[in-house]
Amino acid sequence: MVLFTDDAFGAKLLEAITAGLYDGNLNCLREYVQNCIDSNGNKVNIDFENRRTVLVIEDNGCGMSKEELAEALHLGKSEKTDTAIGWRGIGIWSGVPTCRRIVIITKKRNHSKIRVEINADKLRQQYTLNISAIKVLTDVTGDIEELELGSEESIQESQYTMVRLEEILPNQRTIFTEDEIRKYLSRVVPAPFNTEKFTLGKEINKRLLENGVKTKEMDIFFEKQKIFRPPYSDDIFFGKIIDKKFIVNGVTVAYGWLLSSKNNRKLNPPNRGIYFKKKGVTIGSENLVAGLHGGNYNQWQYGEIHIITDELKENAPRNNFEANNDLLDPFYDQVGKFVRQLQLMNQYQSHNIVTNSIEQIKKQLDVDEVKPAREKIIRLKKKLQRKRSFPKEPALQEMKKVIDKKSATNRTSLKALGKKVQDKMKEQRPDRIKEKRDRFTEFIKTAHPRLKKHLEKTTKKGKMELNIDAMEPVKILLQQKTGLTLDTICKLSQKAYDWKRVQKGDNGPILLLSGPYRDRLFGVMIHALHYMFVDPFKHEKGKLSFAFYESMTEEEKIDTLTEFHMAQNLILRLIEKSNRIRKP
Amino acid sequence: MKILLVEPPYYTRFPPLGLLKLASYHRSRGNQVKLVRGFKEDLKFNPDRIEITSLFTYAWKPVHEVIKFYHNKFSSAKIRVGGIYASLMPRRLKSFFPFIDIHIGLFEAADDYLPAYDLLNEVENWKKWDSTILFTSRGCIRSCPYCIVPKLEGKIRSVVEDLERHIYPNHKRIILWDNNFFASPNWKKILKDLQNIGLPVDFNQGIDARLINDETARMIADLRTPLIRTAFDNLHEKNALTNAIEVFSQSGIRRRKIFIYTLYNFYSEKYHSDIPATFFERIKHIADLGCVSYPMRYEPLTSLEKNSFVSPLWTDYQLKMIGKARRILGYGGAFPPYKGLVKKFEKAHNFEEAFSVYPLKGKDSKIQPLTQQPKIILKHAT
Numbered sequence A: 001m002v003l004f005t006d007d008a009f010g011a012k013l014l015e016a017i018t019a020g021l022y023d024g025n026l027n028c029l030r031e032y033v034q035n036c037i038d039s040n041g042n043k044v045n046i047d048f049e050n051r052r053t054v055l056v057i058e059d060n061g062c063g064m065s066k067e068e069l070a071e072a073l074h075l076g077k078s079e080k081t082d083t084a085i086g087w088r089g090i091g092i093w094s095g096v097p098t099c100r101r102i103v104i105i106t107k108k109r110n111h112s113k114i115r116v117e118i119n120a121d122k123l124r125q126q127y128t129l130n131i132s133a134i135k136v137l138t139d140v141t142g143d144i145e146e147l148e149l150g151s152e153e154s155i156q157e158s159q160y161t162m163v164r165l166e167e168i169l170p171n172q173r174t175i176f177t178e179d180e181i182r183k184y185l186s187r188v189v190p191a192p193f194n195t196e197k198f199t200l201g202k203e204i205n206k207r208l209l210e211n212g213v214k215t216k217e218m219d220i221f222f223e224k225q226k227i228f229r230p231p232y233s234d235d236i237f238f239g240k241i242i243d244k245k246f247i248v249n250g251v252t253v254a255y256g257w258l259l260s261s262k263n264n265r266k267l268n269p270p271n272r273g274i275y276f277k278k279k280g281v282t283i284g285s286e287n288l289v290a291g292l293h294g295g296n297y298n299q300w301q302y303g304e305i306h307i308i309t310d311e312l313k314e315n316a317p318r319n320n321f322e323a324n325n326d327l328l329d330p331f332y333d334q335v336g337k338f339v340r341q342l343q344l345m346n347q348y349q350s351h352n353i354v355t356n357s358i359e360q361i362k363k364q365l366d367v368d369e370v371k372p373a374r375e376k377i378i379r380l381k382k383k384l385q386r387k388r389s390f391p392k393e394p395a396l397q398e399m400k401k402v403i404d405k406k407s408a409t410n411r412t413s414l415k416a417l418g419k420k421v422q423d424k425m426k427e428q429r430p431d432r433i434k435e436k437r438d439r440f441t442e443f444i445k446t447a448h449p450r451l452k453k454h455l456e457k458t459t460k461k462g463k464m465e466l467n468i469d470a471m472e473p474v475k476i477l478l479q480q481k482t483g484l485t486l487d488t489i490c491k492l493s494q495k496a497y498d499w500k501r502v503q504k505g506d507n508g509p510i511l512l513l514s515g516p517y518r519d520r521l522f523g524v525m526i527h528a529l530h531y532m533f534v535d536p537f538k539h540e541k542g543k544l545s546f547a548f549y550e551s552m553t554e555e556e557k558i559d560t561l562t563e564f565h566m567a568q569n570l571i572l573r574l575i576e577k578s579n580r581i582r583k584p
Numbered sequence B: 001m002k003i004l005l006v007e008p009p010y011y012t013r014f015p016p017l018g019l020l021k022l023a024s025y026h027r028s029r030g031n032q033v034k035l036v037r038g039f040k041e042d043l044k045f046n047p048d049r050i051e052i053t054s055l056f057t058y059a060w061k062p063v064h065e066v067i068k069f070y071h072n073k074f075s076s077a078k079i080r081v082g083g084i085y086a087s088l089m090p091r092r093l094k095s096f097f098p099f100i101d102i103h104i105g106l107f108e109a110a111d112d113y114l115p116a117y118d119l120l121n122e123v124e125n126w127k128k129w130d131s132t133i134l135f136t137s138r139g140c141i142r143s144c145p146y147c148i149v150p151k152l153e154g155k156i157r158s159v160v161e162d163l164e165r166h167i168y169p170n171h172k173r174i175i176l177w178d179n180n181f182f183a184s185p186n187w188k189k190i191l192k193d194l195q196n197i198g199l200p201v202d203f204n205q206g207i208d209a210r211l212i213n214d215e216t217a218r219m220i221a222d223l224r225t226p227l228i229r230t231a232f233d234n235l236h237e238k239n240a241l242t243n244a245i246e247v248f249s250q251s252g253i254r255r256r257k258i259f260i261y262t263l264y265n266f267y268s269e270k271y272h273s274d275i276p277a278t279f280f281e282r283i284k285h286i287a288d289l290g291c292v293s294y295p296m297r298y299e300p301l302t303s304l305e306k307n308s309f310v311s312p313l314w315t316d317y318q319l320k321m322i323g324k325a326r327r328i329l330g331y332g333g334a335f336p337p338y339k340g341l342v343k344k345f346e347k348a349h350n351f352e353e354a355f356s357v358y359p360l361k362g363k364d365s366k367i368q369p370l371t372q373q374p375k376i377i378l379k380h381a382t
Helices: A012-020 A027-038 A066-073 A091-095 A120-126 A133-140 A178-188 A200-210 A286-290 A328-352 A355-366 A370-385 A394-428 A431-446 A449-460 A472-482 A486-497 A516-534 A544-550 A554-577 B017-027 B057-073 B084-088 B090-096 B117-122 B149-153 B187-197 B214-221 B235-250 B276-289 B316-328 B339-347 B351-355
Strands: A043-049 A054-059 A099-107 A113-119 A145-147 A160-168 A219-222 A242-248 A251-260 A273-278 A281-283 A301-307 B002-007 B032-037 B049-052 B078-081 B131-134 B173-176 B201-203 B228-231 B258-264 B292-297
Touching (some): A012 A133, A027 A043, A027 A091, A027 A160, A027 A178, A043 A178, A091 A160, A099 A120, A113 A120, A120 A133, A178 A219, A178 A281, A200 A251, A242 A301, A251 A328, A273 A286, A286 A328, A328 A370, A328 A394, A355 A370, A431 A449, A449 A472, B049 B057, B057 B084, B057 B090, B084 B090, B214 B235, B228 B235, B258 B276, B276 B292, B276 B339, B276 B351
Parallel strands (some): A043 A219, A273 A301, B002 B032, B131 B173, B173 B201
Antiparallel strands (some): A054 A160, A099 A113, A099 A160
């Protein structure tokens, strides 16, 4: 009994191998570019047409005859050998989810120019129908038609293949943008390095060859611009290339090269990530490699791990490898451990290299933020004193030297910065304050003898502050002048000057300066000064009379102090000039 | 292969849609295309084939001229001419240019392609073009004797299913060229899609007033339409038109936004022909409705000179009166419902009074116009 006939394969299968297989929709580009590479041309042009509604992928490879094209349309059959990148024979259909029509136009030498059109619209509509896949494929694929040659083409010489994704669907237009396509291509297809911007590329190419990595690099142009693969810059990396061979059971499975970031921070795409490559084509994303190590890995490296052995095959969507062999698990294990070592190296680097912080300190010093800079330097010095171990991975040992060397330069520049900070701090003690202190001492020299005596006593102790003694000279002078005790003076003057209401009291002033009105004000003045600064009930820190003073800057304090003593000086002189008019 | 697409330099407000579709068709076959309008000396393009379009028959001269010009320039290139003039008068064209191919009618194979609007960037006239022109249906349910559509396109059929993919990226307006949108079997879905897309929509070929009801009017009112075009070509469409305008008005469409094309000078031995009196009646009725009337002079389908045909039921003088009135009394060739104009039409006793630019005096006013005499609408061949 025949179990399987053509009817055994339903249309629903077709969705799985077109839409389902190539998860991201740009992945069809990879499939078509691979076909271009396999066709042995040296150039691929990818261009938009009609305001990004059509995408054309054209190579100058060998093209196909009618029979070959018919064969290429078959699903899951491929005549391609192992040296080719594509080998499953489904790539042609990968564009089905993206557009209304896939058109293939091809010309082989000494063959006619032919064209076939796949009605992708119709195919998508028939995914869900319960009919035979063969029927659907026949229905949606047009006949292979011969096309007329233009006067600039020749039947003998012309050869090319052009794939046209026509009328890209509206819901795909956000993906099929210039930016996205350029990013995608540079990440995935076997493009060369831009060795003008990435000079290390030359050395890497050499090492790849030495280690048996054979890739057919192609000149791929998108919208007339050549595609290069990352990285695109030298100066973000340490110049040291890390080599790593992955050997399982004596078989070299892969060769990898990596560059490590100079700066202690995650690199930015596209110059970030470690990628598996097979025959130059990227397999999976940066997360595939990063994820093989269970823990956290901060991506401070860019690198490629090229699969050398043919035994390790990529799966159809090219997002991972086939697991049907003995190599994959031990290989993945090795890669995971290696990533762990990289992470340890990153930690070592983060500990020993403080370039970023040094840059910050320099900036702070430029804008005279001396204090925070000084604190930072102290912290960094402490950090650098602590020792950390370096991973044992032999491939990374050279990097230890590089990092240590950098660390040493860091230390010296940190020292230099420390000195600079000290100089700045000396410099920064402002001259004005000094000037004002000098002026104050000048003033003391010519002050009233009582005040002079008082101040000499206090400033000797080094305290240029307001305190409860501040009005002491006035009190002493008053006692002397009136011959009364302090208590009596207080009572009398309260009565005489009526401090609360400033009215003439019964007993009149006890000291006379000029007319009666001014004498009252004179008394009030003495009291006000006394009250403002030295009210014994409010002299505690933070209490009203001192609060205004405490909140001042150093400069303001000196100003206030000077002014207060000058006023006090005036009062002393006025008291001196006054006459004792009445005995109590 | 290299293919040159040529638009003859006749007057038109729209870019050559057919050529743009043809361009996409050719590109899909791996050919390089270039579009030019008129005569271009310095092309830097050596075509293997030349495709030339044509428009109304009376614009035949520019077509002949470009054929001559490009044939001289690229004598080895095969020339093919299509479009309306070529489809209607292929023998005339062939007699002038025996070496050309002529394509008659639609080129169905190219009809489904998204037009290559990007080619317009290189043509001075169309650089700023930013509207998607679209047929969602072809053909028409009617067979009006003065119309070419039934002859060129035949019975009505829907040609667009998923509207969105036919809208060109970054275009700001949709111009529908459907001959009779609401007669299309798919109109409801298309209209909903138009609402979702949200771009302004121009029903450029006019809406059949006989197919307007509450539902259609409301759906049109929900669209962004700069103006509504419909037609009043024959008096017995009066009730249908009146009804349509009422319904539009109730749906919130301003009457002044409604343009009504009004055919005149049509003559046929088999069908209703019009006379000045019935034309006047239609114009007056439109003014009463508060809408804008836009007189359209009938041109026979194979006319070789514009405005040269005079119906036996009209005089040349009367036709010129309309032309003058449109220029002097109207605005942009139309008669908007200006108060003065409405009053003038209301007071007028006959066609002459209505369309004279100056009030008729003395002798003139006593003339019994020709239109008053045979108070019949001709219907022959019964």
